[in-house]
Amino acid sequence: MSKPLASVIIPAHDEAGYIGTCLRALLASTPGTYRAEVVVVANACTDSTVLVAQGFAESARARGWGFAVIDTETPGKLNALNLGEARAKGDILVYLDADVIVSRPLLGQLAEALKGPAPLYASGSPEVAPAQSGFTRAYARIWQRLPFVTTGVPGFGVFAMNMAGRARWGAWPEIISDDTFARLNFAPEERERVSARYSWPMIEGFRNLVKVRRRQDDGVEQIAARYPQLLQNDDVTPPSKGDVLRLGLSDPVGLAAYLAVKLAVKTGFADNKQAWARGR
Numbered sequence: 001m002s003k004p005l006a007s008v009i010i011p012a013h014d015e016a017g018y019i020g021t022c023l024r025a026l027l028a029s030t031p032g033t034y035r036a037e038v039v040v041v042a043n044a045c046t047d048s049t050v051l052v053a054q055g056f057a058e059s060a061r062a063r064g065w066g067f068a069v070i071d072t073e074t075p076g077k078l079n080a081l082n083l084g085e086a087r088a089k090g091d092i093l094v095y096l097d098a099d100v101i102v103s104r105p106l107l108g109q110l111a112e113a114l115k116g117p118a119p120l121y122a123s124g125s126p127e128v129a130p131a132q133s134g135f136t137r138a139y140a141r142i143w144q145r146l147p148f149v150t151t152g153v154p155g156f157g158v159f160a161m162n163m164a165g166r167a168r169w170g171a172w173p174e175i176i177s178d179d180t181f182a183r184l185n186f187a188p189e190e191r192e193r194v195s196a197r198y199s200w201p202m203i204e205g206f207r208n209l210v211k212v213r214r215r216q217d218d219g220v221e222q223i224a225a226r227y228p229q230l231l232q233n234d235d236v237t238p239p240s241k242g243d244v245l246r247l248g249l250s251d252p253v254g255l256a257a258y259l260a261v262k263l264a265v266k267t268g269f270a271d272n273k274q275a276w277a278r279g280r
Contacts, residue, residue, distance in 0.1 A: 005035045006111045006160075007090030011080035012040055015098035016047040023056045025101045027063060032108030034092075037066030041084045044075035049098075078172040085166075094160040095182070099201050101129070102158065106196035110160045113192045119165035121186040123155040124198045133204040138257035140202050142247055148236045153191040155179045157200040165190070175226070177219025184223065184230035206257075210264045217265060 008026060012019050019040070026038065038060055040053040053069045060067035070083055085093065092114045094107065106124045113122040126149065128140040148154055156179050168185045175181050183191065203212045224231055239247070248255040263269075 003033055003035045004092055004111055004115065005037065005090040006092040006094055006107060007084075007088035008036065008038045008094040008096055008107070009081060009084035009088060010038065010040045010053075010096050010098050011077045011084065012042050012045065012049050012053070012098040013075065013077070013080075014045050014047045014049060016045075016049045016052050018099040019049055020052050020055075021101060022096070022098050023053065025103075026096070026107070027056065027059050027065070028104055029102065029107040030104045032111065034108060034111035035064070036107065037088070037090060038068070039084045039087050040069045040098075041080035042069060042071050043077070043080040043083075044073055045071070076174075078174055078178060081172045081178065090163075092160060092162055093166055094158065095178075096158045097200075100157040101199040103197045106158070106194070106198055109194035109196045113194055114160060114162040114165075116162070117164060118190070119162065119168060119186065120190055120192065121153070121155075121159065121161045121165055121183065122192045122194060123153050123159045124194055124196050126154065126157060126200050127197050129199045129201040131202055131204060135206045135257055136202055136204050136209065138251075138254045139209060139261060141251055141254035142258040143202075145247060146239055147243070151193075152235065153183065153193040155183045158198055159183065161186070173226075175219065176215060176222050180216075180219055181223055181227070181230070184227075184233045187233050188235045206261065206264075209261050210269055213261055214265045 010019070010022065023038070029036070042050045042053065050069055050071045057067045068087055070087060072080070072083060081095065092111055094110060096102070102124070110122050110124070114120045128144050131137045131140060143149065159179055159182055161182065165186060172178065203209055244255070
């Protein structure tokens with residue numbers, strides 16, 4: 001039996017400062033019982049993202065991996081995902097953000113978790129990359145201790161599925177939260193968290209955190225309105241009062257930062273409906 005092919009699709013918009021580190025880590029993945037290809041989809045880039053990505057083609061092929069860079073003038077992550085899938089040839093699809101750094105075992109563990117004919121979804125164990133902003137560092141200390149982050153299969157930054165799972169919908173719809181949409185297309189028992197870690201950068205600063213958290217809430221609300229049947233697969237539970245008390249006692253500064261963002265999102269602080277912008 002031939003090894004399964006894992007297609008890693010990386011949408012990238014003006015990610016010249018990040019995609020090199022992302023690809024370098026990906027190409028250092030531990031060999032295993034899988035084959036791999038990488039499809040970078042540079043969408044409406046105005047920087048050197050395409051050139052940086054193309055610079056890794058030889059390294060990929062030296063490993064026996066397929067490698068392609070699609071340069072499209074059409075903006076939008078969802079269109080980029082559709083273009084990447086059209087080019088991908090894999091039995092397994094891995095969706096990776098261009099600013100995420102995977103650990104060496106992650107790709108192999110995802111490929112192993114997604115073997116079999118039944119629809120399956122998987123992601124790794126996230127850790128927040130060191131932040132420059134003191135506020136973001138404080139917020140992240142609490143956020144990454146929430147139950148959904150520590151024990152769930154959140155999928156932000158990187159998620160994967162086999163082709164039986166991907167067959168559950170057609171083209172990617174124009175939605176705010178692609179990772180939430182993908183996760184909710186699978187029941188909790190169809191989702192697996194592997195132990196391998198990946199580093200995910202959190203947005204910098206209070207105002208940017210508020211904008212991004214509001215956008216995430218908007219994404220969930222949009223899915224609830226357009227795809228209400230998917231909510232039966234949601235297993236996110238808010239922390240209990242006891243959880244909040246324990247977090248506050250162990251890290252009062254972190255909890256204050258977390259609650260400040262939560263309150264600001266709820267009250268509409270900082271014109272949260274504005275377009276998202278990178279804050280790193």
